[in-house]
Amino acid sequence: MTENTSGPRRPAALTRARALPPWTLVAASALAGGLLGGGYGLVQPQEYTATSYVVAVPTEKSDPASALGFAQAYGRVATQLAVLGDAQVWAGVPVKTLQSSVQTATSPDAPMVSITATSDRPDLAADMANAVSRALTRHANDVKATTNVELQQFARATKPTAPSSASPAVTGLVGASAGGLLGGLVLLVRPRRTVAAEAGRPASVPGPAVAAEAHGQL
Numbered sequence: 001m002t003e004n005t006s007g008p009r010r011p012a013a014l015t016r017a018r019a020l021p022p023w024t025l026v027a028a029s030a031l032a033g034g035l036l037g038g039g040y041g042l043v044q045p046q047e048y049t050a051t052s053y054v055v056a057v058p059t060e061k062s063d064p065a066s067a068l069g070f071a072q073a074y075g076r077v078a079t080q081l082a083v084l085g086d087a088q089v090w091a092g093v094p095v096k097t098l099q100s101s102v103q104t105a106t107s108p109d110a111p112m113v114s115i116t117a118t119s120d121r122p123d124l125a126a127d128m129a130n131a132v133s134r135a136l137t138r139h140a141n142d143v144k145a146t147t148n149v150e151l152q153q154f155a156r157a158t159k160p161t162a163p164s165s166a167s168p169a170v171t172g173l174v175g176a177s178a179g180g181l182l183g184g185l186v187l188l189v190r191p192r193r194t195v196a197a198e199a200g201r202p203a204s205v206p207g208p209a210v211a212a213e214a215h216g217q218l
Contacts, residue, residue, distance in 0.1 A: 033178050049118050050126040052133040052157035056111035056140075062148035067111040070140075070149040075106035075113045078136045086138065091131035093124070101125075102132050112154060122160045129157035 056071040058064055077083060084098045091098065098117075105114045115136070117128035133153060140151035
């Protein structure tokens with residue numbers, strides 16, 4: 001019985017895969033990433049965003065600097081429970097929905113507060129933004145005699161006509177880019193692993209015939 005000194009045979013598929021050019025791995029990774037990203041863009045629900053604006057106006061007993069300071073404060077108060085508790089009645093959604101869907105932003109240069117709402121329904125996004133804007137204006141004007149600053153509606157939120165979430169084309173492009181980058185990183189790591197595997201192999205011992213021939217030459 002003869003001993004097989006060639007070692008275990010590699011699978012034919014693995015041999016053919018190693019014979020392919022290196023760029024094929026990058027191309028395959030980019031294709032797989034593009035398909036996964038595009039599929040995610042198709043199954044994820046579309047989101048719509050609507051924004052309303054309110055502006056702080058100083059009364060005769062105040063000045064623009066005070067209005068700017070109160071606008072910053074109202075931007076933080078807009079998402080508090082006291083305001084959202086009233087807004088839920090006009091928006092027709094629970095307070096938790098408003099807390100997770102509404103965001104506010106202020107400007108350091110202008111006494112204005114933007115109220116942005118996001119929903120999978122365009123009409124609901126506009127309703128939530130306008131409801132929070134209305135509730136905030138009402139709370140601010142209840143203490144107008146003390147703050148000497150009046151909050152007025154600057155622009156109502158309108159029903160968005162297009163989703164604000166990424167389209168399947170964009171998510172597919174992002175997935176393809178990520179897949180191609182991952183494939184490139186694998187190519188950078190693969191040669192190091194090959195060298196390490198070769199270095200870890202035990203040194204081959206010459207057979208008896210080779211040893212006898214070397215002894216005869218001595």
